Amino acid sequence: xxxxxxxxxxxxxxxxxxxxxxxxxxxxxxxxxxxxxxxxxxxxxxxxxxxxxxxxxxxxxxxxxxxxxxxxxxxxxxxxxxxxxxxxxxxxxxxxxxxxxxxxxxxxxxxxxxxxxxxxxxxxxxxxxxxxxxxxxxxxxxxxxxxxxxxxxxxxxxxxxxxxxxxxxxxxxxxxxxxxxxxxxxxxxxxxxxxxxxxxxxxxxxxxxxxxxxxxxxxxxxxxxxxxxxxxxxxxxxxxxxxxxxxxxxxxxxxxxxxxxxxxxxxxxxxxxxxxxxxxxxxxxxxxxxxxxxxxxxxxxxxxxxxxxxx
Numbered sequence: 206x207x208x209x210x211x212x213x214x215x216x217x218x219x220x221x222x223x224x225x226x227x228x229x230x231x232x233x234x235x236x237x238x239x240x241x242x243x244x245x246x247x248x249x250x251x252x253x254x255x256x257x258x259x260x261x262x263x264x265x266x267x268x269x270x271x272x273x274x275x276x277x278x279x280x281x282x283x284x285x286x287x288x289x290x291x292x293x294x295x296x297x298x299x300x301x302x303x304x305x306x307x308x309x310x311x312x313x314x315x316x317x318x319x320x321x322x323x324x325x326x327x328x329x330x331x332x333x334x335x336x337x338x339x340x341x342x343x344x345x346x347x348x349x350x351x352x353x354x355x356x357x358x359x360x361x362x363x364x365x366x367x368x369x370x371x372x373x374x375x376x377x378x379x380x381x382x383x384x385x386x387x388x389x390x391x392x393x394x395x396x397x398x399x400x401x402x403x404x405x406x407x408x409x410x411x412x413x414x415x416x417x418x419x420x421x422x423x424x425x426x427x428x429x430x431x432x433x434x435x436x437x438x439x440x441x442x443x444x445x446x447x448x449x450x451x452x453x454x455x456x457x458x459x460x461x462x463x464x465x466x467x468x469x470x471x472x473x474x475x476x477x478x479x480x481x482x483x484x485x486x487x488x489x490x491x492x493x494x495x496x497x498x499x500x501x502x503x504x505x506x507x508x509x510x511x512x513x514x515x516x
Contacts, residue, residue, distance in 0.1 A: 211389030216266035228413035241404035287356030340367035
């Protein structure tokens, strides 16, 4: 008989001052898997996670974590759930190592705090108070506090925000170990690379509901047409009007500005497309600094689903 998901959210609704932030959202997360929840700012993902953590009560719908109601059964869930909040929520006057050891004493079988501190590089600021830590250092401490109790379900809100590349790799390795140990890991992130690297399942949230879900390969494949449509990324040394290039390539292609002087040419891309693109740019006296006829990325899928306009 198949096991129930570690986290089950059905028809979740949450309103603030009459404004619906989460609107009938459904989400599941399994034990032994990493579930990444992606979405633009204000999409409702943090509110959803806070309802799962018992920090907010739903206005409608049901939320179950390890089979229990996170609000009504908070005391029973607390020993089995780890939480890393987006803003840390840490007392600012306590030293980092003292905070970790204090939290560890609340659990029956905590991880070895010395080993955990070494893995996350906490030793360098162990005697520093929280208020004096950098953003990345606070994130590492918050992650240690979330996992020290060996949680069966752990919620990580932007776990590697503000971290340098070395710290980020250490965090990803720890997340994989939590998953391999059987925990359900639910993380929110704006880093598409993070989701591609560690997530077993991805849910994309926008306007308070899940608009796409699946594994990373499934989401990537869903965005590629059967005729072999792909995307050519062109970086140039100066600004280019995408409408001129689109006119040269014809109606089978779309040309969009990605950021700065980077263009994305989408369509049945082939060597002839590359030649036509570079030829037109040469006619405009525009220097091409990079061409990338590579694979579709999770960021491409995310932007296709949620749009490119600022929120």
